[in-house]
Amino acid sequence: MAIAAALATAGAALALTAVAGGRTNVTTLRATVGPGFTITLTKNGTRVTRLAPGMYRIVISDRSTIHNFKLEKSGGAFERTMTSVGFKGLRTQTVRLTNGRWEYYCTPHERTMKGHFVVGRAPLTTTDDHGNDG
Numbered sequence: 001m002a003i004a005a006a007l008a009t010a011g012a013a014l015a016l017t018a019v020a021g022g023r024t025n026v027t028t029l030r031a032t033v034g035p036g037f038t039i040t041l042t043k044n045g046t047r048v049t050r051l052a053p054g055m056y057r058i059v060i061s062d063r064s065t066i067h068n069f070k071l072e073k074s075g076g077a078f079e080r081t082m083t084s085v086g087f088k089g090l091r092t093q094t095v096r097l098t099n100g101r102w103e104y105y106c107t108p109h110e111r112t113m114k115g116h117f118v119v120g121r122a123p124l125t126t127t128d129d130h131g132n133d134g
Contacts, residue, residue: 026055026094033083033106034064039113041104048117053098058082060091067106067113074101081107 029048033039041048041058060069062083072079077100083091085108099120106113 024055026057027051028057028059031058031060031069031082031104033060033062033069033113034067036064037109037113039067039069039104039106039115041115041117047115050117051097051119053096053120055094055096057092057094060093062087062089062091064088067109069104070107071095071102071104073098074103 027043029041029043031039031041043051058071060083062069065086065088067083068081068085068087069083070079070081077098078095080093080095082093097119101116101118101123103114103116105115
């Protein structure tokens with residue numbers, strides 16, 4: 001009996017170690033779009049300009065039915081519409097951000113409602129398709 005109890009305890013401890021060791025850290029970012037013509041992405045209250053590669057939970061507060069929130073990696077490797085035009089409310093999505101330049105914007109108002117950040121060691125500033133430094 002004592003041996004069985006000891007084996008059960010050891011097995012339980014091993015299982016807990018495996019679960020804890022396999023857990024992925026997920027950092028929360030907060031995005032806001034609207035109600036005016038504004039769009040933001042922050043981490044701990046500070047505008048995001050550079051992040052480490054990894055998993056991120058993005059909590060989007062879409063405050064207007066005339067806007068949406070879209071996240072895209074330059075070069076087209078990743079593109080996701082995270083809220084749609086017509087939607088108003090909170091939405092949460094988890095994404096893996098990889099090295100490179102990323103941008104977020106409102107599709108109908110992309111010329112004025114956009115932001116960007118880099119993941120990893122990519123250059124912080126580049127020239128966008130419209131000739132603007134960003």
